Amino acid sequence: MSGGAVAGAETRGHRGRAGVPAPRRAPRTRRERLEARAGWALVSPSIVLVAVFILFPLGFCVYISLTNWPLIGPYHFIGLANYTALPHNSVFLQSIVFTLEYTGIVTIPILVFGYLLAVFVRSNRPGASIFRTCVFLPYIVGLTTLSFLAEVELQPGYGTVNVVLAKLHLASINTIWVQNANLALVAICVLVVWLASGFTMMLLLAGMQGIPEQLYESADVDGATWWEKERMVTIPLLRRSIALSLIISVVGSVLAFNQFYIITDGGPGTSTVSLVMEIYETFNTAMHVGAASAMAVVLVVVVGLITFVQFRILRSDDV
């Protein structure tokens, strides 16, 4: 970048041109040329990284999925064979069903608990901001770390979960959670809801900041109850935040890996293999590169569609 020469390049900032349509012509003046050059120079490092490590792998993934790619040796195009084989891959189908089941179980509790927690900590009473931080702490610590700890605490005979449940006469101290697909799913869902509710809380709290206080005051004047205020004021105005937190939580659940890999390793058998874990196993263990790529393309389409909706919601709010 030629430092001083570009001195006046940004005379016309983004805001100053608000409402002026972008020119659909080559830049004519010297200043416009310099501005364009500086702009490209600034964004190019990011373009290179995104292109090399996100977009190229994405295209490569589609390409590989159309071949019988071996780890060593030549490959051949086999058309859509990897895709047409997917409906006959029982573990893959099972992983999709399991991932959807898991997503279906955790999504609503995360939203409901997250919402109730947000309502609780949005108060100005003493301690509210401390409570906020406390509730958010498990999310900050992260699912990977907590999955390791959950693994320890779910051990039969001495894991804290079993010890506490046994003291409450709710379960045997020797419960082997990971030996039963349903028990394992229950344990992991409780862990995830506990962890993710704090995140939804923060997201909804951020949205609640945008609601004008006058609306609550006039509701007070009308003698509205707490629930009426939530139903008539908070929830309608929080629609965008609620939609976003739902999308983020659903995408996160669809991409679940750590908790299943660490706590159950997909077991017993393959009953708790999530979709991402099945892709990982297909590549890393079975080394079926083409099949793993075809599964990944399916995943990209699903997650891409959900995320696209997220951006449409963001966009519509800008107006």
Next chain:
Amino acid sequence: MSEVVAPARRRGERSHRVGGRRRQTGTVFYVTAGCLISAIFVVPLLWEVLRSFEPTQEITSPPSLAIFSHLGIENYRSLLVGSDDVVRNVVNSLVVSLATALLTTVIATLAGYGFGRFRFRGSGVVFAVVLVGFMVPFQAVLTPLFLELHDLHLLNSLVGLWLFYTAFNLPFGIYIMRNTFAQVPDEIVDAARVDGASVLATLTRVLRAIVMPGIATSFLFAFLFAWTEFLGALTFLTSSSVYTLPVALSNVETGTTYGGVNFGYLTAGAVIAMVPCVIVYAALQRFYVRGLLSGAVKG
């Protein structure tokens, strides 16, 4: 947070006029409930910190009050100064996380400056392409990335992991930084121009104070992502010398290292993994909320 606090206080004062005692009872009730709710989220974490000071034979026997007399730093000593130590893994994780946060922040700041304040043909298209990057879950492209990194000789390398983490944190960072720059008042940029500052000089000197919150936000999110990321590191790293902490812990968990499963080590290692998250979050908390407000967050 202040916006939500200030008006609510007005409400509180009014009810104070109506009935001070009721308000006081309400506060007591609120704080009590808040402590109970917080306990649900914090006590398990504190319990694990306590557990990490128990020797393995205590962790693996039913807890009794006697355990508190056996607390010690054995696990930490074995983990941090043993022959098979995880110090290296902690350092690997720290280096990769800090490097990811730094590179993401620098590149996203430059790009945000370019997208937010410069007009050039194709800018909209390029920005849309960056947002496409946002829609690609990294979990889905690990297979092609594995082959690509292999050809680039970046497999089993912290540099490869660093570039991979940076790339996937960029779309969010750029989104944040573009919005930050777009909100800078024109007068400030114009004033810098009058003073004859170059493009980079304007960025570093004049805009620094204004764009600092955006920078802190993208730094925080990138750091937390890289520190806790597991699947990518598990896929791309194959020799124990380059393992990041989560991968090293998964080997402790499966008994690959330390000659068998050692839950004492695992618990202590997990507690070590918690520490940087808590510190970084505590230091940059308000920027986290800022990031959430942008709405373009990945779970």
